[in-house]
Amino acid sequence: MDSSFFLGAFITGIVLVLAGLGMAILLSPRSFNPQKGLAYECGVPTKGPSWMQFRVGYYLYAILYLMFDVETIFLFPWATVVRDLGMPGLYSILFFVVILGLGLAYAWRKGALQWK
Numbered sequence: 001m002d003s004s005f006f007l008g009a010f011i012t013g014i015v016l017v018l019a020g021l022g023m024a025i026l027l028s029p030r031s032f033n034p035q036k037g038l039a040y041e042c043g044v045p046t047k048g049p050s051w052m053q054f055r056v057g058y059y060l061y062a063i064l065y066l067m068f069d070v071e072t073i074f075l076f077p078w079a080t081v082v083r084d085l086g087m088p089g090l091y092s093i094l095f096f097v098v099i100l101g102l103g104l105a106y107a108w109r110k111g112a113l114q115w116k
Contacts, residue, residue: 060112
């Protein structure tokens, strides 16, 4: 492939993105209502300051959930081809599950899974 093809594709991509953004700016409805800048929680006005700190434990719990959820998704493609992989495939997935288990044990031991 020629480098001019990649340059053309890159420039075309930039032009299309800028055209889309420009059209959105030009055609989108505008509302200058001051209430648009207020923070709402499920349609109910907030009481007190809108910016409040949350415990870092909530974020740790969410990150751990996402991490194990995404890693578990890797098991599904393996399960579809398990017969074709043979014993080396079984050993590799067992290694993967052991690493997942060690990560879970580490998070559990550090207290990251305790909801305080």
